[in-house]
Amino acid sequence: MVDxxxxxxxxxxxxxxxxxxxxxDKYNKKVYRIAYGVVRQREEVLDIVQEVFxxxxxxxxxxxxxxxxxxxxxxxxxxxAIDHARKSGKxxxxxxxxxxxxxxxxxxxxxxxxxxxxxxxxxxxxxAMKKLSAEQKAAVIFRDVEGLSYxxxxxxxxxxxxxxxxxxxxxxxxxxxxxxxxxGLQKGGSS
Amino acid sequence: MKDSCSSVTKxxxxxxDQEVTDKERFLVEGHLQDCLVCRNAxxxxxxxxxxxxxxxxxxxxxxxxxxxxxxxxxxxxxxxEKLTWWQFLRxxxxxxxxxxxxxWIPAVATVAVLLFLTAQIVFEKTPSxxxxxxxxxxxxxxxxxxxxxxxxxxxxVIWLFEGPEKDQTTx
Numbered sequence: 001m002v003d004x005x006x007x008x009x010x011x012x013x014x015x016x017x018x019x020x021x022x023x024x025d026k027y028n029k030k031v032y033r034i035a036y037g038v039v040r041q042r043e044e045v046l047d048i049v050q051e052v053f054x055x056x057x058x059x060x061x062x063x064x065x066x067x068x069x070x071x072x073x074x075x076x077x078x079x080x081a082i083d084h085a086r087k088s089g090k091x092x093x094x095x096x097x098x099x100x101x102x103x104x105x106x107x108x109x110x111x112x113x114x115x116x117x118x119x120x121x122x123x124x125x126x127x128a129m130k131k132l133s134a135e136q137k138a139a140v141i142f143r144d145v146e147g148l149s150y151x152x153x154x155x156x157x158x159x160x161x162x163x164x165x166x167x168x169x170x171x172x173x174x175x176x177x178x179x180x181x182x183x184g185l186q187k188g189g190s191s
Numbered sequence: 192m193k194d195s196c197s198s199v200t201k202x203x204x205x206x207x208d209q210e211v212t213d214k215e216r217f218l219v220e221g222h223l224q225d226c227l228v229c230r231n232a233x234x235x236x237x238x239x240x241x242x243x244x245x246x247x248x249x250x251x252x253x254x255x256x257x258x259x260x261x262x263x264x265x266x267x268x269x270x271x272e273k274l275t276w277w278q279f280l281r282x283x284x285x286x287x288x289x290x291x292x293x294x295w296i297p298a299v300a301t302v303a304v305l306l307f308l309t310a311q312i313v314f315e316k317t318p319s320x321x322x323x324x325x326x327x328x329x330x331x332x333x334x335x336x337x338x339x340x341x342x343x344x345x346x347x348v349i350w351l352f353e354g355p356e357k358d359q360t361t362x
Contacts, residue, residue: 017267021260028256036247045250046259053263054270122246129243143208144240145247150210169204176239183238 009069013061020060024053027070030146031077037141038081039088040126048084052077071155074146078138078156085130121182128178136171143168195222199229207236 005026011019028049035048055076063072129137138157142148148156153164176183199222205211206219223230289295326347327338335352 017264020267021264024260024263028259029251032251032254032256033247036250037243040246042250042254046262049259050263050266054266057267058270118246121242125242125246140243144243150208165204168208172204172236172239175243176235179239179242182242183235 005069006065009060009063009065013063020057023056027073030070031073033145034074034077034141035081037145038078038129038137039085040122040129044084044088048077048081051084052080055080067155068152071152074142074148074156075158078141082134082137124179124182128175131178132171132174135167136174139164139167140171140175144172196226196229199223199226200232203229203232204236207233 008019008022012023031049031052032045035045039045142153142156150161150164154161199219202211202215202219326340329336337350339348
């Protein structure tokens with residue numbers, strides 16, 4: 001029995017643009033979350049999301065169904081995001097300037113000091129993320145941002161569950177060391 | 192206490208990620224009631240996750256995805272317009288079945304066998320005099336006679352050579 005997603009992907013492989021829009025509607029937020037987890041800057045994230053779906057459009061015929069579709073898409077997304085992060089090499093001040101054009105509306109009335117602290121925290125998290133290896137970065141984002149299970153992560157990363165756990169452990173350990181002065185400042189946040 | 196801490200520490204991350212078995216969960220939760228160190232370690236993991244995740248969720252909630260789709264759709268259209276004739280042909284003709292192993296391996300094997308058989312025919316040796324066997328050679332003062340006999344085709348060749356006396360006479 002063929003499920004709805006398989007039919008949708010099959011139609012997309014035959015060039016049905018409506019089907020491709022359905023794929024976008026289903027996966028846009030997941031792709032966005034992964035991209036944001038890596039580069040943490042809206043303009044770059046939009047470039048990555050666009051590139052991922054264009055790549056998917058060009059390569060969807062190559063998807064043979066040997067793995068789950070989400071694993072295929074997440075792999076494209078993570079590789080594209082990591083490539084962007086490597087090439088960007090933006091400085092701290094330049095990225096703060098870019099952030100000013102995107103004012104978070106629900107932060108109004110919370111005070112400029114709080115906003116500044118949040119921006120500083122964001123930059124620290126971004127810098128810490130850059131210090132991780134590509135594999136550790138992927139593991140931390142797949143788990144802590146996207147909430148994939150170990151099994152799903154293993155499929156998306158093309159490795160064993162043991163390797164997933166190892167990469168996740170060392171990635172988190174490094175992040176904690178780099179952000180130790182900031183852990184404890186986020187009050188009321190929840191996963 | 193120290194021993195149970197070391198055995199639970201290995202499970203703490205799995206417990207945090209909700210990947211433990213029921214037995215492991217029971218062990219960890221029992222230990223956490225009495226161990227501040229492990230509770231703090233768990234809280235640090237939670238805080239780190241919050242640091243990483245919360246800004247991402249906020250950004251996702253604010254993003255205008257229909258507008259993002261319009262950009263992607265435009266890019267896909269311009270990609271389609273730029274297709275070369277070869278890419279157009281490939282997109283229309285599905286040649287991917289030709290690249291399946293069960294297709295190209297027998298095809299290559301068939302071509303190899305045909306080439307082998309053809310080469311046998313093309314490069315089959317034609318008989319030369321060197322392959323002929325010498326049946327007889329007779330020497331005399333005036334003339335020397337050599338008789339060759341070929342197998343295929345069945346031909347007998349008789350060679351006459353001038354003997355040494357005749358050579359002296361002519362020179």
